[in-house]
Amino acid sequence: MNLHEYQARDILRRHGIPVPPGEVADTPDQARAIAQRLGGRVVVKAQVHAGGRGKAGGVKLAKDPAEAGEHAARILGLTIKGLAVRRVLVAPAAEIATESYVGIIVDRASQRPVLMVSPAGGIDIEEVAAKTPAMIHRLAVDPRYGLLAHQALGLALKLYRDMPLARAAADIMRRLYSAFYAVGASLMEINPLVTTSDGAVAALDAKIVIDDNELDRHPDIAALRDPGAEAPSEVQAREAGLTFIKLDGWVGCCVNGAGLAMATMDLVKYYGGEPANFLDIGGSSNPQKVVDALRIITGDPSVRSILFNIFGGITRCDDVANGIVQATQQFRLTVPLVIRLTGTNEALAIQILTQAGFSALTDMDEAVKQAVAKARSA
Ligand code: GDP
Numbered sequence: 001m002n003l004h005e006y007q008a009r010d011i012l013r014r015h016g017i018p019v020p021p022g023e024v025a026d027t028p029d030q031a032r033a034i035a036q037r038l039g040g041r042v043v044v045k046a047q048v049h050a051g052g053r054g055k056a057g058g059v060k061l062a063k064d065p066a067e068a069g070e071h072a073a074r075i076l077g078l079t080i081k082g083l084a085v086r087r088v089l090v091a092p093a094a095e096i097a098t099e100s101y102v103g104i105i106v107d108r109a110s111q112r113p114v115l116m117v118s119p120a121g122g123i124d125i126e127e128v129a130a131k132t133p134a135m136i137h138r139l140a141v142d143p144r145y146g147l148l149a150h151q152a153l154g155l156a157l158k159l160y161r162d163m164p165l166a167r168a169a170a171d172i173m174r175r176l177y178s179a180f181y182a183v184g185a186s187l188m189e190i191n192p193l194v195t196t197s198d199g200a201v202a203a204l205d206a207k208i209v210i211d212d213n214e215l216d217r218h219p220d221i222a223a224l225r226d227p228g229a230e231a232p233s234e235v236q237a238r239e240a241g242l243t244f245i246k247l248d249g250w251v252g253c254c255v256n257g258a259g260l261a262m263a264t265m266d267l268v269k270y271y272g273g274e275p276a277n278f279l280d281i282g283g284s285s286n287p288q289k290v291v292d293a294l295r296i297i298t299g300d301p302s303v304r305s306i307l308f309n310i311f312g313g314i315t316r317c318d319d320v321a322n323g324i325v326q327a328t329q330q331f332r333l334t335v336p337l338v339i340r341l342t343g344t345n346e347a348l349a350i351q352i353l354t355q356a357g358f359s360a361l362t363d364m365d366e367a368v369k370q371a372v373a374k375a376r377s378a
């Protein structure tokens, strides 16, 4: 789950990391009033679950409240990476001397939280990582001991030669590390971590991604979810109890089981297709789940064919077949459907589908090939 910047800032602030104050507005008038209260120059920032807001025109400095209102009006009309901006954060503008990057991610390769820092922070950090990877310093933290003081200071000295600044940055890194565990994050980033002309260090932007599997343990964090800021298809899927991830391709996939869903996506790519989504209808398939799944997949305009790949174990193929038939009674399918199912109650499922005018396959390769071919000719 993604958090907004203003929510991430609150979390960092609660963990003692210096973050400038700020308030959220959803109208230009509110933004103007906040700027008035804060006094002086402010920065107006789009609150969307996307990075690169600065480059997309979603971060603007304003010299007075009137200009803050104008910037808010413009930013509230933006769509950044497909997400409509509904709110802005208004914060006092910082006088930036330097911009660094500090982040923690869960790293699969080392199976540890990895702290990454770079003195070349700011809006071009992706380019730094690609072109001058030596500018990024990494440390895999042993979770048994946590981030030790000397380790943090060692990394902080890669950012600042000045000892008081390095000590301040080291303190921020240790607080970031404990915040990371405290909320169940899979990623936490401060970019930029700035030094200001008066010699202070502060977090000007914060990004936090929460591991969905941690949400049950952190109801206060789960309550921060903003469904209005998420892709509508992902919200629908969560409410229907489906595991769904929207992708960029054009073959809709409806599969039972995460492993089979991954294998299906691999095979779609192997035969020259691009999966439009990951979708796991789960183990016990009641027909309604299939109806919901089809509704979500058909709602995606880039889908050109839909592939069902069902291996019936606990999932009964006849439940899935009934779901497909019910779905077509409720709404019209405008793209070709390729159905592969095998396993529990396979014969009954094929009978149900045949009676409703569908054909079904039992071979996975054959089904994937057909789904890709039908998408191409659609
Ligand atoms: P992002 O582009 O989505 O990562 O948004 P950021 O919040 O990181 O802002 C992008 C850039 O805008 C930063 O790297 C800064 O250079 C600049 N910026 C953000 N806040 C301020 C501020 O308070 N003062 C100044 N001078 N620049 C800022």
Ligand code: MN
Residues within 6 Å of the ligand: 122, 191, 192, 205, 206
């Ligand atoms: Mn940033």
